[in-house]
Amino acid sequence: MKDTHYIxxxxxxxxxxxxxxxxxxxxxxxxxxxxxxxxxxxxxxFEKKSDGQTITAIVKKNDQGENIIVSCWINPPFPGTKDFRLKKRYIQIRNAWGFKKVWFMLLYKIGI
Structure with a gap:
């Protein structure tokens, strides 16, 4: 499928x-x-559901009326991706309390 409508x-x-x-x-x-x-x-x-995942694409029209693809993602993310690791860390932060929560927040901020 050739894409000719988007940049x-x-x-x-x-x-x-x-x-x-x-x-x-x-x-x-x-x-x-x-x-x-x-x-x-x-x-x-733009959103589409497929196989239990939601795929999202963000498109912006520029001043010339062209459609620019700005970003895209899938939720839940594929295992092994940075998004997967960050989502896992976010859930750990949400479920933790006290020092453990602070520790997970620090790891999240530095991207581990």
Whole structure:
């Protein structure tokens, strides 16, 4: 599937690689979304549910009316990705208390 309607930012391409997602997957989300959310800042959030995951792409129209893919993600994230580790750490922080909570927050902030 060739994408001719959208311009990919470096940020979006970087996030695809980090999140182990393909451009084809995002093109499918943009072509056949389950839901579109229009924001005041000229961005549109495209969502599609597939195999128990929600895939999201953020697209913004520039001054020339071109559709720019700003970012994309999948929730829950794929195991082994940075997003997966961060979500796991977030849950640990939420469930901890006292010194353990502070320790997990520190690890979260430094990205471990």
């Amino acid at each position: 990919w930012t470096e940020h979006a391409i970087k996030r695809l690689k980090e999140r182990q997602m393909s451009q084809e997957l995002i093109v499918k989300v943009l072509s056949f979304p389950d839901r579109k959310i229009y924001k005041d800042d000229r961005t549109t959030e």
